[in-house]
Amino acid sequence: MTTVEPRPAGAQRAVRSGSVGVDPARWPDVAAPPDVSRARTAVTAAVVRRALDRLPLLARYADGTEAGRGGPLLHIHDPWAFHGRIGTRGLIGFGESYMAGEWDAPDLTGALTVLAAHAAELIPAPLQRLRGLWAQRQPGARRNTPDGARTNISHHYDLSNDLFALFLDDTLTYSSAVFGGFPARWDELAAAQHRKIDRLLDLAEVGAGTRLLEIGTGWGELAIRAAARGAHVTSLTLSCEQRDLARARVSDAGLADRVTVELRDYREARGTYDAVVSVEMIEAVGEEFWPVYFRTLDERLAPGGRAALQAITMPHDRMRASRETYTWIQKYVFPGGLLPSVEAVARTVRDHTRLTVTRRDGFGAHYAETLRLWRQRFAGRADEVDALGFDPTFRRMWAFYLAYSEAGFRSGYLDVQQYLFTKEDSAR
The missing domain is CATH 3.40.50.150 (Vaccinia Virus protein VP39)
Structure with a gap:
């Protein structure tokens, strides 16, 4: 199973992009992941794992566990932040997590091509029907x-x-x-x-x-x-x-x-x-x-x-x-x-x-x-x-x-x- 680690109480997450710093003034939503409950992060991790296990991808987590049927490789360096961002901001969070260096892919285009080809299947049908409740809406x-x-x-x-x-x-x-x-x-x-x-x-x-x-x-x-x-x-x-x-x-x-x-x-x-x-x-x-x-x-x-x-x-x-x-x-x-x-x-x-x-x-x-x-x-x-x-x-x-x-x-x-x-x- 994928391990989801809780955020340390009261801790401020380091602002980083892998080994490269993120300017919080310029990139406020990238510099630190949102505060998310452990329960929500765990649910998101389960949904993501279920989606990955049906895709021709290989996701490798920081603790050595893997998900997916094999294919282009995703290195998920910080599972807690990765799932927390997705659980809060959906695909915006997925992109911000990449910008923050929390995940990488040796063949980024190949990995994203797999995701694009299966875009309609990534989110379970029940959640798709509730899209209006969880998806961020266009700002006026x-x-x-x-x-x-x-x-x-x-x-x-x-x-x-x-x-x-x-x-x-x-x-x-x-x-x-x-x-x-x-x-x-x-x-x-x-x-x-x-x-x-x-x-x-x-x-x-x-x-x-x-x-x-x-x-x-x-x-x-x-x-x-x-x-x-x-x-x-x-x-x-x-x-x-x-x-x-x-x-x-x-x-x-x-x-x-x-x-x-x-x-x-x-x-x-x-x-x-x-x-x-x-x-x-x-x-x-x-x-x-x-x-x-x-x-x-x-x-x-x-x-x-x-x-x-x-x-x-x-x-x-x-x-x-x-x-x-x-x-x-x-x-x-x-x-x-x-x-x-x-x-x-x-x-x-x-x-x-x-x-x-x-x-x-x-x-x-x-x-x-x-x-x-x-x-x-x-x-x-x-x-x-x-x-x-x-x-x-x-x-x-x-x-x-x-x-x-x-x-x-x-x-x-x-x-x-x-x-x-x-x-x-x-x-x-």
Whole structure:
């Protein structure tokens, strides 16, 4: 059996991440596990053990006991803290426990892929039905209102342009590439990103003279590539860091006369365009505002126009089950984010716009490879991340985020789609 040790009475837990300290001012919920009763911790340990014993994993506890059917290895260094966090904060606690160094995995992506593949089975059915009682709910402050969206976007994208440049390729493209074959190599990534961008621009029939609206600038690569085709681009972002670097990159490319980058919410877009392109921005919109987002595409698009969208999706049943739940990735990486399902996109477009879903292509395996390359690049540049002022706890958080995301695509739990929406020209 797994031993659950009670917390010593009155003791303050050391703040550590394995052998690395955790700054309690910067990471208050990571620095020390919550105070949890011995009974609750024991119940959580039993539930976790029951789940592990059905999975192709091997969990090895500090006292030498093991659980699981064999597979990728989890080292659980501090069972008391590990189970206490999960018992109090669920999957948020699981991620925080990793950030604190209370568990590790030699093959983190492999272990998380097993968990992602069995996500619907990890929590017993009776507890699933009581999810509303134990799962943390989305904080109201994270709603993607115009002001809330600016704050949420800034939390991630205004971290540091230099940080993103450490693990992205020279195109600074932060979305799934499309590779020519697998396994992918780092020296193929920039071309694979251009392949992805060109597919979207081709879907939207962007060429000389096209009036193009881009919702979500990133660091400007799509706008530059569209302008090089002769398009006139208006690109919108909520990130000051991205806007400034995108403008500089556009200017360096000699395309400032064809590209305007604006610090503006998609709801503030004006004008009419022949084409609209939006790459992995809907994930930051929030279910409440999906109708507004798709109506914006519709209203900005001229009759006969085309909109190309790239979106990460999740299974519809899991989206419905978890959409009110506060998750680790929302707390630490993408506040206010929610992945739609293919069904949710189709229904929203049908019920709230005059657009037609003309084409949809899924290519999740390509995102897994993109993330693998980013993750390996990030891991190899730890000293440079430190030099930018990001501490070891941040590095563990970011490594977990990249591995967690890659695992979602490798397991098939997540997918990524390229959509074409068309708008009928009633004058014809």
